[in-house]
Amino acid sequence: MRKVQELKASQVYRFCDLGQLNFNTTEDLLPCTDFIGQKRAVESIEFGIGMDYAEYNIFLVGPTGVGKSTTIETMLSRVAKTRPTPKDWCYVYNFQDPNEPKAVELPTGRGKLFKKDMEDFLQILKTDIPRAFESKEFEEQKQGVMNEFQRQKNVLFEELQKKAAENNIQIQFSPTGIITIPLLEGKPVSQEQYNALDDTARNEIINRKEKTDNEVAEALKAARKIENEAAERLKELERRVALFAVRGLIEALSEKYQLFPQIIDYFDHVQKHILENIDNFLPDKNMQAGGMPFAYRMPQQQPQTFTEYKVNVFIDNSLTEGAPVIFESHPTYPNLFGSIEKEARFGTLFTDFTMIRPGSLAKANGGYVVLEALDMFKFPFVWDSLKKAIENQELRIEDLYQQFGYSSTIGLRPEPIKLDLKVIIAGNSYLYQMLYAYDEDFRKLFKVKADFDSVVDRNDNTLSQYSCFIKSICDRDGLNPFDKSGLETVIEYSSRLSGDQSKLSVQLGSITKILKEADYWAKQDGGDGLTKRAHVEKAVEEKIYRSNMVEEKIQELIAKGVLLVDTEGMVTGQINGLAVYNMGDYAFGKPSRITCETFMGTEGVVNIERKSRMSGNIHDKGVLILSGYIGAKYAQNKPLSLSASIGFEQSYETIDGDSASAAELIVLLSSLSGVPVKQGLAITGSVNQKGQIQPIGGVNEKVEGFYDVCKAKGITGEQGAVIPYQNVKNLMLKKEVVEAVKHGKFHIYPVETIDQAIETMTGKQAGARGAGGKFKRGGINYLVDKKLREFAEGYRKFGKQQAPKKTNNSNEK
Template identity: 35%
Template sequence: MKNNLELRREDLKISYLNTGFNFKTTDEIQPDESIIDQDNALMALEFGLQLGARGYNMYISGVDQKTIYEYVKARLEKQAGEKAVPQDICYIYNFKNPSTPRVIRMQPGDSIRFKEDMKEFRQFLIDGLGAKLDSVEAERKRQHLIDKLDSKKEQILEELKSYAKEQGFIVKLTQEGLGFIPLDKEENPISMEQYELLDQTTKQEIEENIDRLSEMAEQVLADIRDVEKEYSQYMNDISETIVLNEVGYFIKHLKEVYGKYEVIKEYLDEILQDILEDISIFSDSQSAENQEIKSIFPWLGSNKVGERIGHYDINILVDNSQLQGAPVVTARDLSFARLVGKIKVDTELTLNRVDFNNISAGLLHEANGGYLLLYVNDLLDYPGSFEVLRRTLKTGEVNVESLAISNITTSLGMLPPPVPVDFKVILIGDYEVYRVLCDTDATFKDLFKMNIDFKDTIDGDKTSLLRFASQIKAFCNKEHLPDVSYEGVLVLAEYSHRLAESQEKMSANIQPVTDLVREASVFSKDLITKEHIVKARRVKTLFKETLQKNIEEKYAKNIYLLDVGGKKIGQVNGLAVYDVGDFMFGKPVRITATTYRGKSGVADIEGAVGLSGSIHSKGVQIITGFLGNYFAQDYPLSLCGKICFEQSYGGIDGDSASSAELYAILSSLSQVPIRQGVAVTGSINQYGQIQPVGGVNDKIEGFYRICKQKGLTGKQGVIIPKQNQKDLVLDEEVIEAVEQGRFHIYAISSFKEGIEILTGVPAAQVEERVACKLKAYSGEGQNKPIRIKKKVK
């Protein structure tokens, strides 16, 4: 059936594919990795990069997220190279509060040098200081003091012994202290037997003398203790002098090198004071003793020297010494610990030991002073990660949190102070996710003031096509693939138009195209041609056709009932699309309608049982609105209508079948049958105008395959909205069938055109029958004139 609404072959093709270019293969053109036809988005990106104020982070959305990601990364790296390298971030031991290390910032490279210098210093404490403390000269001085101390103690005791002898006693050293034994006239000690034979007066006199001597002995012992303390200080002075001479030399040198950092000079003074507080642990003999104990009883912990000098290490969180500008940090692992860092726990039997040296940095530390580029979906994949990023942007600080520690062990806590950071975040994701984040987080728009949306499609003119070919050339160079022929480029362009569902636009997503080039290279090692690309596309489709084939077999076996010939009242073939990942295919569906007298209007059975989405239900309500507005101006609309998608057992949504549903209702009311060889897609509004839908290519090809399977008669085809005509990028087989008159495609703009194609009856006749039926339902009789709107624009 030919009429002015039927499309011809040239309406189904992309016109510029037949125009020539001055290259035979991509080897003759320059590679280009830039983004095509996104001038506004790129301008907004450049503007956003110049804004350094807080809150001007970016959310970039677009269909080709990988290409956008790579472009933005390259642009950030270029800009970052022009910025100053940020300071290094380090932790040092806090002598005043060991559980809270101190944060210091140093110029890039200084932290590495300082860490190496402190490593050398710690090695000296291990290897050199003990030797100095136990040197021959130091031991000689100590022995000299010991000798003097012994002499002094002996002198004090001799004075007591001399006085005691004058009083008739000798002094005896016991475990309890000093004792006194009385002497006889020959100055021999009196035994207990002799003492018992003495008279009472003599005994009393001896006891009184012993009491006086005991008081003197207590004073003597006190004097000895004072002398020991005095000489002990002399001994310490020897060690302190060695420490001040040897360690002080290192400290002085480090202060001269790092004098511009006041916090480091303070830290070095604290280290010296820490060493002086317990010098003995640095003695070689003490260290050896501790090592022996450690080897026998490992649960007692490390030796004191090792534990002490661990405090003098430098934990470099962020080392920027190798950067040439500001950092550009990217990652796909965006777990909580990866973002904020973590604290490792060294477990020794039942004791968890936490050391500030075990604190590691996260991405938020590493990005300080630069940029953090992330996929938003990666961020949302990990619980808590988006929240910690949001909190960091709000506060300007990163808090490192320790890993979970078992509650059956003792934990030595570590509370690192927050680290101030400043960086710009760029998130790449879907626009839908952006809207959800804006709706669910009141602060999101304040933190991400820049929303840059890359178009989903680009112009399909010759200039864009040439740049498209240059992109393919760049991809082939990058992956070391053969060049692509001119005809191959045109096939790839046609594929891009199909992805965009437009004859005028190409898809902005280059990734499916480059995937196809990569897959086509399997069939050619020298030059990728049109034939290789077509073959790769067919093979690629075969991997995903299982569901489609299963459905088509059910049509062939009449498990799914569908007529592609003859006429039926109240029955029309609609077109649906199945979307399975990145694979879509059309599936015809029988739509039936019944009508009778009532007040409820038109209702869909799917909606009544909860299988209809809100958009589909809206489309059904629009049908009721159209019928009332178009036919029931002079009498009430008294109608019950039921619409059903036959053999549909899953949820349906969308309004692309609303025109088909209307035609089924009109057929039921008018009792005019509908051609079953013509399927319909398109939505309708309350004024009877046909509106465009999505997936039109897949819908047409899906119905064509079923008609081919059941037998093409030359009377089959599809009706599509006029607006969708420029969206047609059909398979060549379908185009050839249209050219040969074996299949037909009609583009309409109003329901009148559709009903005439479907019934073969003028629209006015169908309308008159419908009006009569609706008037009869209303109870107004048959004698009043019928007023019908005659024109629908």
């Protein structure tokens, strides 16, 4: 078995040397123009952007702070400049169905020109139509029609009076109509005269009156016909006059927009509507001849706004260069899909097509829209509506309440516009996996996954890129220049964040934060205006100090003996395990005392935490592995008659993870063998059934946590930590621990097997199994095997003693 080699200071921290780069400060460098790593993500984005199909939208996958937004913004800004600028979109009045405004697509920049043309057209009409109706020619023609109407009407009533006179009937005109009065001897017949007449005379008067009444009815019918004909002639005259004023303007506009059939059709409807509503352009008919309104009248409606002839420039790309790129940071339904605004008038809500407002999808049409998944899922109806818009390649601007049946009022239903854009969503891997597993539409519409890594290889190329990135941040945020030592410290901190000496973290948000804080401490220090190693280290220390109050409280409890952790001496069946507490913004290591008691029985290894329901599934699995290891190694030639109780002392919350399984196995073997464990050492690592030590997470925090406890209780020079050998490359310990390792005050031992671990923890050889199948006498394995054999024999003897004696039935007879 290979002997465990204690780690040197150079192995527990990898310093950065930028001597190969020819610069003194970041002022000597050029800003970063490349992406740091992320080759897979960048190539995926390039592929997604290049695929001009509606279903090839992109989902950016990665943790917060790895540069997803920065990367996509940089790449889109480059690509967008090479793409054509999209067209304009306008909404106009629908004369056939006012509740469904028409969408009109125009070349880039023509939308606002179209609006200006219609505004000028309307202004001219407001002047020309009233002027045409005030002309002498129109008045003469109008008067001619009225005179002809009056002449025909006079002839008609003269003929009526003549016929009435022949029938000895007098006709009188009143405001309520025409009255017929019978005559007798040239005078109207009174009631007394009528009553005095005989029946023959009475019937003769009645017949004459009925005949005249019929003639009056026919005359009134003819008069109404003449009046209607006159009104039609006047209306036709007004149409001819108005058409004269409108036709030239419409023809000029039609010639200007002859390449757009939809607009030509719109102009035809405009002309027809104007001719049917000429009164809208004429002075108020409620005005008196003198031009003054009546003193008292009913309240009038809003002044005529001529909204029907206005143009709503929905999307204006006249100032856009290339394809639009929209980052929607607040993707509510109206912000994303657009809205139909309403205006309060006389206590009621009013809207029309000029109040249709675009959302981010409309603004990004022909380009790209970028959304944050978590932000989007906060708002109802957004995700389903977005999928429909992408799938149908059309954008509907709808009232949300009306769309989902929450409102029964009549509202606008604008014509959908064609949608041609690339949707890019940024989120974490958990969201991507959930959507991919449970949303069929997601798999169909987001075919490109751009996976962002949180780390990159630490090599000369990435060191150079990292240095240029720091230069870019200094220029962007106005930070002091960093000298070479400051840069080296930032890169070392980046390796610490990555959890690997051979990697660098690309969680650029965290790196930027430490750059700004180091700049603050550099400015507080005064000096030569450069940020150096000491300032970066100060920033890291202060960042920890702001968050590690809980850690200090726990260390204080350990130092006072409230939490029991020994850092000296040797104890059988007791060991220091290492765990990590994650507080969200800060994680730290804490040693925990693990104890074990063994005795004869058949329960096997009992996990106290599991029995008390304070153990997670992974920790339960780790404890069950111990039984497999013990059985395979020591119970091949005898039954396992063991009961062992293992527990974390003073634990008051759920324990999970398998990183303590090596410690639990060693403390179990210590209890069985009777060999004490060094309390100045702590161990972390998981173990498999073959006895191999497996790597764990949080190795830096665990080692530093035990060092801090040893420091609080007194450094002896014999203390240290045992870790899996695979975790050596993950060590980036803080400066104080590195110095302690360098001067032999603290020791770190990497182990590969449980035998190496127990030898390190006890100072006694494990003892391999010899050719005869027996363990080397005096070794820990020999002692464990001996104890288990004693348990087995004792249990067998105890079983015989407790077995009931057989009776001899023949003697009883």
